[in-house]
Amino acid sequence: MNSNWLNGMVIGLGAILMAAAMPTVEASGDEEHHHREGKRGRNTPLDPVYVKECGSCHLPYAPGLLSDATWQRVMAGLADHFGENAELPEGDRAHIARLLSAHADGRTTSGRETSLRISQLPWFTREHRQIPARLAPGGNPRITSWSACQECHPRAASDSYAEREIRLPGGGKWQE
Amino acid sequence: MKPWMILTVFLIATPVQAGNVEELLAQYRSQGAATFNAQSGRILWQQNFGKDAEGRERACTTCHGDDPRQAGRHHQTQKPIEPMAPTANRERFTDAAKVEKWFLRNCKGVLERECTPQEKGNLLEWLRTL
Numbered sequence: 001m002n003s004n005w006l007n008g009m010v011i012g013l014g015a016i017l018m019a020a021a022m023p024t025v026e027a028s029g030d031e032e033h034h035h036r037e038g039k040r041g042r043n044t045p046l047d048p049v050y051v052k053e054c055g056s057c058h059l060p061y062a063p064g065l066l067s068d069a070t071w072q073r074v075m076a077g078l079a080d081h082f083g084e085n086a087e088l089p090e091g092d093r094a095h096i097a098r099l100l101s102a103h104a105d106g107r108t109t110s111g112r113e114t115s116l117r118i119s120q121l122p123w124f125t126r127e128h129r130q131i132p133a134r135l136a137p138g139g140n141p142r143i144t145s146w147s148a149c150q151e152c153h154p155r156a157a158s159d160s161y162a163e164r165e166i167r168l169p170g171g172g173k174w175q176e
Numbered sequence: 177m178k179p180w181m182i183l184t185v186f187l188i189a190t191p192v193q194a195g196n197v198e199e200l201l202a203q204y205r206s207q208g209a210a211t212f213n214a215q216s217g218r219i220l221w222q223q224n225f226g227k228d229a230e231g232r233e234r235a236c237t238t239c240h241g242d243d244p245r246q247a248g249r250h251h252q253t254q255k256p257i258e259p260m261a262p263t264a265n266r267e268r269f270t271d272a273a274k275v276e277k278w279f280l281r282n283c284k285g286v287l288e289r290e291c292t293p294q295e296k297g298n299l300l301e302w303l304r305t306l
Binding site: 056057058059079082083084085086087088089143144145147148150151 | 228229230250251252253254255277280281282284285
């Protein structure tokens, strides 16, 4: 082996080590912000029963969005599920309740959640406070409910809520 | 191959989806329903049963639309709902458990009671003729 070949090897190895050390997580400001707030929402199970039974009228919301105590209240009240009847055969209901328990947000105590609605959680209202009233549910005729995440977040079904993806119905791309 | 062999193959290969509606109708008959009437089914579909707590009309059409051959949309979550008419959506009524689950939920939601076997049969009779 001559010294040129050896030098090449050292440089090559160094380059590989540097590339491996580069951060793989996006370093832009809004992605880090969303990692803090949104990570709890990024665990939509692929359980077919959950997706079928809890995803037929709305997005199958990720269990990590609510505490276990709140989920169990939801699952005990399916006959009046936000104004709709969402009753299930008991076997399916129990299966889903267990799944939600296993993957719920363990950081929130039941005492702090006064509502069953994900959209009334403090972090949710904080995230959405900058939307002009005329473009938000309640003021926007094209989106009537906060439950319809996919209307503004086209990749919500894949747990993706990146700011660059947001399109407001009637308002176009989200610009902060 | 003899012609009767080919004919037999075709008969065996015929999809059984239409047979599932017949099974449901037979079940409703066994539960006390009389002759099914498609027009009665249409009337039930279009009927307004009053307003809910949020002022929305309680009717099948609120989510499923006036024309079951078109896709509907959940009134609140805006989730698209595939057409109810089997001619527009071949999956419809092939799963009896699914049919019964949605009748339970949606009749309790719209009519505020379960639909009778007669009402269910009338609706299916209308939907399959579209």
